[in-house]
Amino acid sequence: MDDTADTADTADTKSGTESSPQAAGISRRRLIGTAGATGVALGAVGAGAGYAAASSNSPEQQATLTSVGTDEVMFHGKHQPGITTAMQARGHLVAFDLAAGAGRKEAAALLRRWSATAERLMAGEPSASDDTDVARDAGPSSLTVTFGFGHSFFSRTGLEKQRPAALDPLPDFYSDHLDKARSNGDLWVQIGANDPLVAFHALRAIQKDTGGAAKLRWQMNGFNRSPGATAHPMTVRNLMGQVDGTGNPKPADADFNKRIFVPGSGSGSDSGSAQSPAWMGGGSYAVVRRIRMLLDDWEKLSTAAQEHVIGRKKSSGAPLTGGKETTEPDLEKTDANGDLVIPLNAHARITRPDQNGGSALLRRPFSYHDGYDEDGAPDAGLLFICWQADPLRGFVPVQRKLDRGDALSKFIRHEASGLFAVPGGAEKGGYVGQALLEG
Amino acid sequence: MDDTADTADTADTKSGTESSPQAAGISRRRLIGTAGATGVALGAVGAGAGYAAASSNSPEQQATLTSVGTDEVMFHGKHQPGITTAMQARGHLVAFDLAAGAGRKEAAALLRRWSATAERLMAGEPSASDDTDVARDAGPSSLTVTFGFGHSFFSRTGLEKQRPAALDPLPDFYSDHLDKARSNGDLWVQIGANDPLVAFHALRAIQKDTGGAAKLRWQMNGFNRSPGATAHPMTVRNLMGQVDGTGNPKPADADFNKRIFVPGSGSGSDSGSAQSPAWMGGGSYAVVRRIRMLLDDWEKLSTAAQEHVIGRKKSSGAPLTGGKETTEPDLEKTDANGDLVIPLNAHARITRPDQNGGSALLRRPFSYHDGYDEDGAPDAGLLFICWQADPLRGFVPVQRKLDRGDALSKFIRHEASGLFAVPGGAEKGGYVGQALLEG
Numbered sequence: 119m120d121d122t123a124d125t126a127d128t129a130d131t132k133s134g135t136e137s138s139p140q141a142a143g144i145s146r147r148r149l150i151g152t153a154g155a156t157g158v159a160l161g162a163v164g165a166g167a168g169y170a171a172a173s174s175n176s177p178e179q180q181a182t183l184t185s186v187g188t189d190e191v192m193f194h195g196k197h198q199p200g201i202t203t204a205m206q207a208r209g210h211l212v213a214f215d216l217a218a219g220a221g222r223k224e225a226a227a228l229l230r231r232w233s234a235t236a237e238r239l240m241a242g243e244p245s246a247s248d249d250t251d252v253a254r255d256a257g258p259s260s261l262t263v264t265f266g267f268g269h270s271f272f273s274r275t276g277l278e279k280q281r282p283a284a285l286d287p288l289p290d291f292y293s294d295h296l297d298k299a300r301s302n303g304d305l306w307v308q309i310g311a312n313d314p315l316v317a318f319h320a321l322r323a324i325q326k327d328t329g330g331a332a333k334l335r336w337q338m339n340g341f342n343r344s345p346g347a348t349a350h351p352m353t354v355r356n357l358m359g360q361v362d363g364t365g366n367p368k369p370a371d372a373d374f375n376k377r378i379f380v381p382g383s384g385s386g387s388d389s390g391s392a393q394s395p396a397w398m399g400g401g402s403y404a405v406v407r408r409i410r411m412l413l414d415d416w417e418k419l420s421t422a423a424q425e426h427v428i429g430r431k432k433s434s435g436a437p438l439t440g441g442k443e444t445t446e447p448d449l450e451k452t453d454a455n456g457d458l459v460i461p462l463n464a465h466a467r468i469t470r471p472d473q474n475g476g477s478a479l480l481r482r483p484f485s486y487h488d489g490y491d492e493d494g495a496p497d498a499g500l501l502f503i504c505w506q507a508d509p510l511r512g513f514v515p516v517q518r519k520l521d522r523g524d525a526l527s528k529f530i531r532h533e534a535s536g537l538f539a540v541p542g543g544a545e546k547g548g549y550v551g552q553a554l555l556e557g
Numbered sequence: 558m559d560d561t562a563d564t565a566d567t568a569d570t571k572s573g574t575e576s577s578p579q580a581a582g583i584s585r586r587r588l589i590g591t592a593g594a595t596g597v598a599l600g601a602v603g604a605g606a607g608y609a610a611a612s613s614n615s616p617e618q619q620a621t622l623t624s625v626g627t628d629e630v631m632f633h634g635k636h637q638p639g640i641t642t643a644m645q646a647r648g649h650l651v652a653f654d655l656a657a658g659a660g661r662k663e664a665a666a667l668l669r670r671w672s673a674t675a676e677r678l679m680a681g682e683p684s685a686s687d688d689t690d691v692a693r694d695a696g697p698s699s700l701t702v703t704f705g706f707g708h709s710f711f712s713r714t715g716l717e718k719q720r721p722a723a724l725d726p727l728p729d730f731y732s733d734h735l736d737k738a739r740s741n742g743d744l745w746v747q748i749g750a751n752d753p754l755v756a757f758h759a760l761r762a763i764q765k766d767t768g769g770a771a772k773l774r775w776q777m778n779g780f781n782r783s784p785g786a787t788a789h790p791m792t793v794r795n796l797m798g799q800v801d802g803t804g805n806p807k808p809a810d811a812d813f814n815k816r817i818f819v820p821g822s823g824s825g826s827d828s829g830s831a832q833s834p835a836w837m838g839g840g841s842y843a844v845v846r847r848i849r850m851l852l853d854d855w856e857k858l859s860t861a862a863q864e865h866v867i868g869r870k871k872s873s874g875a876p877l878t879g880g881k882e883t884t885e886p887d888l889e890k891t892d893a894n895g896d897l898v899i900p901l902n903a904h905a906r907i908t909r910p911d912q913n914g915g916s917a918l919l920r921r922p923f924s925y926h927d928g929y930d931e932d933g934a935p936d937a938g939l940l941f942i943c944w945q946a947d948p949l950r951g952f953v954p955v956q957r958k959l960d961r962g963d964a965l966s967k968f969i970r971h972e973a974s975g976l977f978a979v980p981g982g983a984e985k986g987g988y989v990g991q992a993l994l995e996g
Contacts, residue, residue: 184785186625207646207753207783250856251798251871256787313786314646315794318926318937322852334933339926344646344783346623347752348695355754359690413761417689432690487757487778488927494773498757 187257200262206310209484213303214332222275226555233549236263253319266306266538300534340484361435397553400542408534411499429464479512626696639701645749648923652742653771661714665994672988675702692758705977739973779923800874836992839981847973850938868903918951
């Protein structure tokens with residue numbers, strides 16, 4: 119297509135600095151150039167055809183474009199972007215249903231349009247026609263666009279035989295309060311960026327690309343810390359004030375890829391499995407849950423009571439049994455009264471991988487805040503997104519345990535749910551889902 | 558109170574770099590220290606008691622805290638923060654009504670609590686008790702908290718005689734579609750920060766401070782570009798893709814203070830006027846309008862048609878009569894057909910200060926996006942906030958003109974409105990509104 123992605127197989131961040139050691143630990147990432155003086159960072163933007171590079175501003179004006187703007191994530195690669203990419207400050211989740219009469223052919227054309235748009239926008243270029251200009255003047259800002267297929271997609275396109283068993287509906291959980299209108303959907307798109315207008319621009323472009331082929335089903339907005347706002351990049355905090363994501367598998371772990379990604383390349387030459395057919399090679403499954411936090415209740419607890427619920431120190435994320443955030447909790451330790459220091463129903467105990475048959479998932483959430491409801495309670499919480507090679511060994515067993523006995527459950531409410539098959543990344547000249555739609 | 562604000566009279570940004578030349582042009586701002594190596598920037602954080610400085614993280618972790626996090630705006634000063642402060646990436650607007658039975662005394666106590674919380678949080682410190690920890694690990698992130706009084710506040714507190722005539726209700730406009738439940742209110746708080754969690758943390762702290770004295774009336778969320786994402790710091794773009802705020806008065810203008818701020822210091826020693834009593838010295842009036850953009854209609858227009866509506870080039874913000882963004886438009890210029898190049902109903906013509914008796918206001922908006930409505934149209938647009946010494950010479954005459962003949966009006970809808978008296982800044986040991994409430 120163009121020359122912006124000639125290192126796609128080995129790199130997915132093209133310029134600027136990494137904001138997370140976790141992301142930096144991913145071997146397939148490579149930094150091309152380092153943002154020093156910001157003028158140099160500007161020069162490091164790849165294609166040269168992007169909004170920012172094409173700007174006619176004076177050098178003094180350009181001097182304010184930092185790595186926040188210039189960082190670029192590669193669209194092409196073995197995996198789609200937005201899975202192991204460092205968390206972004208702004209996110210949009212959107213689901214579409216195919217329109218009446220639209221089938222496999224229309225879906226293939228849509229995924230081809232979407233992939234082309236994602237490639238352009240992630241490089242900081244305007245969309246191919248009638249760009250809204252909302253992202254003009256900004257750099258790529260670590261934009262990622264990630265595409266997935268829901269269970270219902272396959273029957274609507276006559277592709278039932280290609281539907282992964284891993285997409286079978288999630289079991290009902292006791293604590294679910296799900297709004298079906300905001301759950302699932304034929305198609306799912308995750309957009310993330312470190313600039314809110316760049317993210318919104320992508321959302322509108324993706325929506326416009328649907329033409330008559332698909333209609334919006336639901337849409338949610340989220341956020342995380344701004345790059346540079348915190349001195350604590352290892353993990354993030356959620357709106358309960360908790361350190362979130364401590365138990366995440368690390369990209370340096372030997373079995374990281376096996377846990378998170380489906381084996382194979384998606385080229386169709388692999389045999390696949392009942393859980394995941396060959397077209398899912400290099401892909402992953404996303405479980406999306408809109409988890410409302412009952413903050414008025416939570417904030418009434420003392421910090422000590424909150425720590426008892428979670429099993430970790432709120433300030434540092436360290437286990438109540440001592441150490442720092444990354445210290446292993448001592449699950450057997452008792453206090454002077456003989457009580458377990460980390461209670462049996464503590465959230466951190468239940469979600470421990472070694473308490474769940476070694477299952478693992480990669481959490482990559484956004485917080486959300488949609489104002490206040492009619493009772494004056496905040497409509498806020500977590501757009502929980504987790505990634506795994508197999509939901510039946512990732513999300514499901516953990517949620518089953520949480521559903522039965524998590525001390526945190528009375529302070530949260532799962533209000534929407536989605537499960538999506540996210541294929542591997544597109545090759546140059548190809549598009550996401552091609553192995554399925556043309557297989 | 559403490560030693561964090563000893564330069565309050567002359568500075569309101571304490572450390573780090575300025576992201577906007579406009580803000581840098583404000584003479585009362587002064588940079589204390591410059592963010593070079595980020596470790597140095599961390600050292601430049603003022604009080605030393607803040608979350609970030611108190612962090613036990615390793616130096617490697619601290620190295621990612623940049624000026625986005627360390628920039629600190631002063632709470633104390635002649636004017637409240639959040640008026641001439643550089644625009645922030647995240648904003649919350651919230652209005653409260655005094656609870657039944659709460660009067661002047663309770664309002665004074667609330668403003669004292671609010672001021673103490675704002676001072677602490679803006680310095681990057683936790684709130685005085687039961688902090689939620691949501692901002693922990695982050696720097697001040699340019700947090701500002703700004704307080705205002707609505708028309709109804711004065712009768713509820715027996716202070717009718719102190720009510721400025723400038724707070725008389727705005728006239729009805731032909732194009733208004735106002736939701737009263739999301740308009741006005743006794744008390745208004747504007748929160749802005751360059752980190753979304755820092756802003757949310759402040760919102761919850763402010764809400765908690767109300768105790769039983771006030772109840773939430775409405776709340777809105779907004780955003781702007783992230784610092785460093787754009788090479789074009791002079792102005793911002795809105796969700797229509799337009800450069801927004803070109804006509805803003807510049808702090809370097811000789812009459813800037815006169816246009817934006819009420820004369821006097823707020824100490825009560827000034828005589829005041831019918832429009833603005835002495836307690837408003839150093840204050841300003843905020844007009845807040847939730848302006849929905851009908852983006853589906855707008856985006857159907859060609860860029861040329863959009864430029865005809867606005868009267869400016871979309872790419873650069875330059876007038877259609879040529880030049881760059883800051884070039885004066887040639888309002889008499891005609892094209893080969895004898896038609897005005899900038900049409901009579903072009904938005905930029907109608908809002909020109911010299912077309913409105915020299916009136917002026919300082920626009921300082923946030924964009925908003927609250928998802929999609931039941932028809933699939935985006936609930937998105939502008940949280941328009943403008944500042945002026947007198948709304949009858951600022952917002953009102955401009956909006957009257959726009960109401961009659963603005964080509965943009967068919968693409969926008971004013972859905973909520975507020976008018977608030979925002980007193981001058983608090984002195985050390987004092988609180989916002991003290992001259993009114995103890996006057």
